[in-house]
Amino acid sequence: MVHLHSGAATDVGRVREINQDSYLASSRVFVVADGMGGHHGGEVASAIVVEEFGRLAEQGYDSTRGTEVVTECLRSAQQRIRDYGAEHRSGGQPDWYAGTTVVAALLCEDEEGPTWLLVNLGDSRIYRVHDGRLDQVSVDHSVVQELLDAGEIDAAAAAVHPERHVITRALGGPVLREPDFFVLPLASAARVVLCSDGVSGMIGDDEMEEILRGSEDPRDAAERIVAAAVHAGGQDNATAVVVDVVGLAESGSHDARTALVSLEEKLGALP
Amino acid sequence: MTGDVSTVVRSYRSGGWYAVFGEHAAVLLPPSEKSRVAAMWEMVEGRAGFEELLDALIAGGLRGLPGFVLVSSGEAQTRVVLRGAARATFTLADGDPVEVDGTAAATWVERVLDGVTSVRVDLEDVGGADDYVLETGLVRVSRVDEPPYVEPVAQAAHAKPLAEPVVVPMPEPVTEPVTEPVTEPVMETADEPGGLHVAPVVPLGEITDAESDAERPPSVDDLLASDAALADAEEEGLPLPVPHAPGEEPVAVAVPVAHRAAPEPVEDLPGEPTQAFSPIPEPIPEPVAEVPPVAPPVEEPVEEPVEEPVEEPVEGEDDHHWPFSDPEADDDLDEAGDEPAAGPEIAPRSQPPSRPDQQWEGDVEEPPASPGNPAGGAADQVVPGQPPAPDSDHDGDTVAGGWDPSQFARQQPGIPGQPPAPSVTAQPVARLVFSSGETIDVDRAILIGRAPEARRFTSTDQPRLVTVPSPHQEISSTHVEVRPGSGADHGSAVVTDMGSTNGTVLVQPGLAPEDLQPGMAVQLLPGAVIDLGDGVTIQVTNL
Structure with a gap:
């Protein structure tokens, strides 16, 4: 039986006065959202998206239609953020605006069994640990990433680029932007890490990998990652969610997958 | 004539x-x-x-x-x-x-x-x-x-704007x-x-x-x-x-x-x-x-995005900048394929676009009253690459606009220079018969491997993942992709080796066996056999 064990931590950091990050760590749905906007708009926006995903976690979802479920969820979050913004702007706060990034991991299934469905909108990050190695799964929706993709700058230049916080997609804008989806076999991502850029911007992948390797319990891992980001300067709100797939040998082999599937079937599969 | x-x-x-x-x-x-x-x-x-x-x-x-x-x-x-x-x-x-x-x-x-x-x-x-x-x-x-x-x-008088370079x-x-x-x-x-x-x-x-x-x-x-x-x-x-x-x-x-x-x-x-x-x-x-050299030469703006950001207001603010006026925002979730419009799309940044640019139409369906655009009504004047208006709200949270992601060519899977394949076709273009006996119709991208992963797809082009056994680990986790072809390959399936460790051999009817080059799509003829190693073969048949 697949169990997911998770841990989460967040910290306002050393510079900001308020924490605009929000997260969700339920039994099957995991989210990190990094809000932005003045007059507490960012907090509201990230809380809205977490609330929408929280509804999926509470009420259940069709795990064979993961991308549709998530798209619907993002649509309602988008609508709520826009409505909220329109309300404030018409209520005498013309410069009120809000948006949020979102990364989420959901336990889903396809023809062959349970999978991770991962989704990204913005520059929060999704990593997975596979064979002991940390591997960034999501691709930032940021100007710097676009420049990297275009070969205009290298990774070193990206790290100090003045535009490194300019993102090209987010939730809450005039139109709902297309998120990126990823599907990974559970066996290929026995540990999944979601974090805001207050983490990935403060500590490198090597440091995060080291922390994860030394933290067997995902709760410890999440807390240590956030602490390291704050220790490194805490320039931004830092949030991390770490999820472990337990009861599953970390193996990519078909036999392990098959065993997993049959076990799922015996136990009544996923809701 | x-x-x-x-x-x-x-x-x-x-x-x-x-x-x-x-x-x-x-x-x-x-x-x-x-x-x-x-x-x-x-x-x-x-x-x-x-x-x-x-x-x-x-x-x-x-x-x-x-x-x-x-x-x-x-x-x-x-x-x-x-x-x-x-x-x-x-x-x-x-x-x-x-x-x-x-x-x-x-x-x-x-x-x-x-x-x-x-x-x-x-x-x-x-x-x-x-x-x-x-x-x-x-x-x-x-x-x-x-x-x-x-x-x-009678109409010959040119009504053309001078600005049009x-x-x-x-x-x-x-x-x-x-x-x-x-x-x-x-x-x-x-x-x-x-x-x-x-x-x-x-x-x-x-x-x-x-x-x-x-x-x-x-x-x-x-x-x-x-x-x-x-x-x-x-x-x-x-x-x-x-x-x-x-x-x-x-x-x-x-x-x-x-x-x-x-x-x-x-x-x-x-x-x-x-x-x-x-x-x-x-x-x-x-x-x-x-015509004074008002408009930059076509080539010029390509490099500009790198330098321009320096002018961004709120330098040093460590927060997201958020492009409300995102030119790519043509309601992505409904978007199908897009053929780039003719002509250089990079508008001169120092002046409003001098010709209608479809990419910008409908972007700002509801101009947000952001600090960068307090009036809210002038959003349609945003020019790609143009620095946003100075921020009036320095509370540490700022939006920025004007980045045009289409300026950056994203690497697309498939064949360079060819239009991307239709992600999902109404009718399957071929059928794959696996050596295990399983058959799968090719009406979308199919990723085949020992533990296949689908990376960075959208809600409308979700690939199908097919796991095959590989007791000797000869098959890579995501080994090959078979998808409906586009362009010259329209109507048939194409196979692409996804950078597998041990390679893929393709045997097309009447042709010598061929080692697939990673990343290069090859059109599949009916009767072709794809050999992944470890005894796993896939035969391509008509429907």
């Missing part, structure tokens, strides 16, 4: 179709058929005949060619073949119009006409409103007139001798930094070598670069035509027309008010000389 030895002149309006204009023949291809354009240009340039051109067009079968127009003019006869969404209207010597409409036929329409005096081809409803004169060359068009379209005199009005009827030197002013302009954006008016017969270097219409280079595919095209070895006569100074960039040094013109346009239609050098120097 004019006679066979004369200089054929036509005018076109900008659009998405590719038009290859030769001296005796013209081939028009829809935007999706970009991969064929270079080959057609070579043939047309090489004076291939009507039959040859038609053979080449349909060599890969009709199904893969959604539309085309082939027109050739002989001694007195004009032959036309049309397929798909194109319509040609011919005017004959006796004054009767003949309309040929490709949409009316399931395969194609062919006509042979005598005594054609003019022809107009309509390809797209949207497109530029300005007519550019051209003799031979490769351009992207929405409409073609031959001889060149001339507005009724690329447009030169249709030449007025001019009776000056064609030998009137254009060279000097043009040369001067060529020395200026902005000298490249000259109107795509190509008075071929009159351009000298010196001019052709400096002043040129959008060349093949431009056209390819314009949709950010130049590098891809070069990688592919897509030939860029660089025609020049023997002994002539080679032209650095493709100016398909420059080799025709003999001035000529007027008398050779039988039966026409030649003065009105002859290639006229006169108007050229003026627009060229007058």
Whole structure:
């Protein structure tokens, strides 16, 4: 039986006065959202998206239609953020605006069994640990990433680029932007890490990998990652969610997958 | 159509179709058929005949060619073949119009006409409103007139905005001798930094070598670069035509027309008010000389995004900047494929776009009253790459706008320079029979491997993952992809090795076994067998 064990931590950091990050760590749905906007708009926006995903976690979802479920969820979050913004702007706060990034991991299934469905909108990050190695799964929706993709700058230049916080997609804008989806076999991502850029911007992948390797319990891992980001300067709100797939040998082999599937079937599969 | 030895002149309006204009023949291809354009240009340039051109067009079968127009003019006869969404209207010597409409036929329409005096081809409803004169060359068009379209005199006054850098009005009827030197002013302009954006008016017969270097219409280079595919095209070895006569100074960039040094013109346009239609050098120097280098040359903005950000307000603020006015925001979730519009999409950042740019329409359906745009109503003035207005709300949270992600060519899976495959096809294009007995129809991308992963897909193009056993670990986690083909491969499946450790062997019927090159899609014939190793094979069959 697949169990997911998770841990989460967040910290306002050393510079900001308020924490605009929000997260969700339920039994099957995991989210990190990094809000932005003045007059507490960012907090509201990230809380809205977490609330929408929280509804999926509470009420259940069709795990064979993961991308549709998530798209619907993002649509309602988008609508709520826009409505909220329109309300404030018409209520005498013309410069009120809000948006949020979102990364989420959901336990889903396809023809062959349970999978991770991962989704990204913005520059929060999704990593997975596979064979002991940390591997960034999501691709930032940021100007710097676009420049990297275009070969205009290298990774070193990206790290100090003045535009490194300019993102090209987010939730809450005039139109709902297309998120990126990823599907990974559970066996290929026995540990999944979601974090805001207050983490990935403060500590490198090597440091995060080291922390994860030394933290067997995902709760410890999440807390240590956030602490390291704050220790490194805490320039931004830092949030991390770490999820472990337990009861599953970390193996990519078909036999392990098959065993997993049959076990799922015996136990009544996923809701 | 004019006679066979004369200089054929036509005018076109900008659009998405590719038009290859030769001296005796013209081939028009829809935007999706970009991969064929270079080959057609070579043939047309090489004076291939009507039959040859038609053979080449349909060599890969009709199904893969959604539309085309082939027109050739002989001694007195004009032959036309049309397929798909194109319509040609011919005017004959006796004054009767003949309309040929490709949409009316399931395969194609062919006509042979005598005594054609003019022809107009309509390809797209949207497109530029300005007519550019051209003799031979490769351009992207929405409409073609031959001889060149001339507005009724009453409307001839140009309403064109001065700011429009690329447009030169249709030449007025001019009776000056064609030998009137254009060279000097043009040369001067060529020395200026902005000298490249000259109107795509190509008075071929009159351009000298010196001019052709400096002043040129959008060349093949431009056209390819314009949709950010130049590098891809070069990688592919897509030939860029660089025609020049023997002994002539080679032209650095493709100016398909420059080799025709003999001035000529007027008398050779039988039966026409030649003065009105002859290639006229006169108007050229003026627009060229007058247009100050306001607009940056086409190439310039490409590098700008790197530097420009420095001007961003709120420097040092460590927060997200959020492009409310995101040009790519054409409601992505409903978006299908997108063919880049013709022409360079990178608007000059120092001025409002001088021509309608579809990419920006509808972006800001509800202009947000962001600090960068407090008025909320001026959002439609945002120009790609333009720095946002200074922030009025320095509370540490700022939005920024104006980045145009389309400036950055994202690496697409598939074949460089070819349009991306349709993600999901209505009908499967093939069936895969696995050695395990499992069968899967190819109606979307299928990723096959020991533990396949799907990376970065959208809600509408979710690939199917197929796990195969690999007791000896010979098969990589994501080993190959099979998907419906696009472009020349439309209608069949293509296979791509996803960078597997041990490689993939493809055996096509009647061909020697082939090792797939990672990342290179190969069209699958019915009967093909894909060997992944570890005893896993996949046979490709028709449905």
